[in-house]
Amino acid sequence: MFNMAPKKTALKKSLGETTMLKRSVSTRAKKNSDVKLVDESSKRKAVSPLKQLSKRSAFGDITNDADLSKKIATNKKDSKKNVETISHVKKNLKESENGNKAVMPHKKTGRSNIPTFPPKVQMAKANTKPEKVHPSSVSKPKCDKTEVLTSVRVKSPDSTDNELYLTAVEELKKLTTKDEERKKVLLPPPGVEDFDAENMGDPVQVSEYAMDIFSYLKEREAKFAIDNYMERQTSINTAMRALLVDWLVEIQENFELNHETLYLAVKLTDIYLSKVTVSKETLQLVGAAAIFIASKYDERMAPMLEEMLYVCDGAYDKKELIRMEINILNKVGFELGIPLSYRFLRRYARCSKVTLPVLTLARYILELSLMEYTFVSESDSKLAAAALLLALKMKEISGWTKTLQYYSGYSLEEIQDLVFKLNDMLKMKPKEALSTVRNKYSHKIFFEVAKEPVLAEVNL
Template sequence: MNKENEPPPKVEEPPGRITRARSKALGAGGGICSSSKPSFKQDQKRLLPLNSKRAASDENKASVTTSVGLQPKRRAVLKDTSNVYADSLYMDSINATKIQTTKQTIGDANNKEMIEDISMEIPLVEEDVKSKLAEDLSKIRMVEAQENTLAVILEERELAEPVSHGARKCGVADSQASTISVGLQSPREKEENEVCELLGASKGVVDIDSDIKDPQVCGLYAPDIYNNIRVTELNHRPSTNYMEQLQQDITPSMRGILIGWLVEVSEEYKLVPDTLYLTVSLIDRFLSLKLIEKQRLQLLGVACMLIASKYEEICAPRVEEFCFITDNTYTRGEVLKMESKVLNILYFQLSVPTTKSFLRRFIRAAQATYKVPCIELEFLANYLAELTLLEYNFLKFLPSLTAASAVFLARWTLNQSDHPWNPTLEHYTRYKASELKSTVLALEDLQLNTSGCSLNAIREKYRQQKFKCVATMSSPERVVSLFSR
């Protein structure tokens, strides 16, 4: 027999997946022979054609299982896969390009419409802004031109007819100047006019707070400040009859002697006038509340001046200096103990208005009618006000009333040809001339020393040349004749 006609030997396939070729071989041989083992070369020859058939069958199975929904193990065919992927990528890129081009054309059309709208709006906005700026600039230039014109006109009028500064500020200048200023007022003039209106300044009243540039003057707050201290002088005034009601060991003359001595002490240590006025106020307020023996009256005066010095002075005298001025009658401990007692009795309320508090403002109002400030008026009003410190009877008058009466009598002493009271003084003191009659008459008696008072400390002080010797001045005509007119 030829070898070609011989039946193929039974081959035992390794266990695994059964393919068509393997099942055919098994079916032809009648089974699997487990006794014979093929050599490596024979298996290699047989497996080569089987592998090609297996690949084809696997490919068919893959297509079938995929259609059924199973997921077999994929065997990549690089040529076919790469070509399909490349084609799909190429088609996707073409489609994406078309879509992007379509969107871009649509977006360009929308953008063009928006740009056209914005381009139409921008010139309109710019034109509005430019027109507003031009209007504002024209207004500013018109105001500047008007202010310059007004300044030139006012300067010419000042050279021709000098008008007082305060009257012009409150609109009391002549009618022509006021007519020009209407509608052509600068911001500063408007502010000053508002201040005058707030002050309630009427015709003939000079605004003494018009110098609003100086912060030390506090021109805008001065009316409120003095309104406040007018109320405070009522709340913190001493008793007007404590000598009769409370004190048993001291008299009004003892009080006068003590204050006369304190005037000399203030001159010795060059204390400011406010210290002297506050010292007297503290003494009277303490004596209105607490009984004291005459042996300790001087100690009370020293302690009150120590407190006032600490409150008013920049460099207050030391406690030892006040002990020395009393010829060491009282020790340092006694002075400090009395200081503590006074502060506790008065509840540390030291900010009280005195005659000096009002006198400054009233003198300033009196000086407003003078072209040149009168220094004698200031010294004479202060002299008359200090004379009242010695007199217990003047406690019945308010400090503001005493200050107004001192200014009234000082103006009358310096000039009897004109009435000493005017609308400006009446406005700022809030006293009419008729309300000052009793106080002015009592003050004139002190000036003329009709009672023959021997306390000359204040008189000697104001006889000095530095005070223009105002203590020697007196009016030839009594002031009572002024009230009888």
């Protein structure tokens, strides 16, 4: 589906600066007009550009071990001795029950006649048999939906040593009129659709912990906040960063990587650039190492090292890519569980039960914002909420409902300025050098959301 042959194209001069980035991955091939609509979850087959290379096994080829036969023989011998020892112990125990002395086997020692447990104790153990219970006599407890929802175990602040944890049901029973704030945390307020309660039977949704998970991710956003680092960079500018992100989107599309991988790669790139001053010759290497790390973290089968060097069009060698990978991991403190706006967007869209075209339009807006440096310092959770609200307004569906406000934690007043900025971004004239995202979302697979008319003004 994608032409993976490399092409060497020098990036145009922009803002008086000459960039050294190389567009190594070809753009999307034109699709026929009769392409059928497929489900978003279906992934197109990615073809490796290096036909002569084969994917490595996850644990290597253990058959190449020269001492493997010796290890197998040793293991068999040890297992045989263990079986003999167990049988000898059983024989001794049986003799001890009859009043005879038990003898335990020992290696290379003169010790013998070591007594086992007293015969009375062993006879008591032998005569003790568990009672058999017929399965039909066991009554199955009835499962209440409300009890399942509130079956999360929470720590009680007034608990004693004998009762450290209480279930949420028991916690609600102990609440008084002074504990309304704690009650709001356990159950959604009136007028809000309880998405987690409706999906309690689906183990994939982890409805018992979903609210806590995303609350924890919002708390971690402050740890990965990014400042205006371009003021400290002397060799690169915002235009070069936009070209790099556009190149990363093209890599994600051609290798069929997850969208989470793309967002994590951009986040790692910004974090590294906020801490290290790089040259324009090294900028592409930072992006390549970032998406390589993100692929290892989020993909079931990450691209090979040779493939990453291939898409860089031979600009760097193996040692340089590995060294940059180590540098990025050291600078981020090996913290890869970074909150991503894409994850928040999926959570908000699922809780509000929006259609797939609306979600795809919000994804398009959010992915375009990756190339805009003005959104680097914004909160990921707030940016996802603003993108979803703008998509709802463009589709003329609804506004910021109580359900969205509850699950996102943001009111309309908190995100309206960000909605206006995203709409201004959509109204900007598209640039030819930054057309990968628009071309991607102009296809029927993504419901051609890039062709959606832009709002002249957003009425909130």
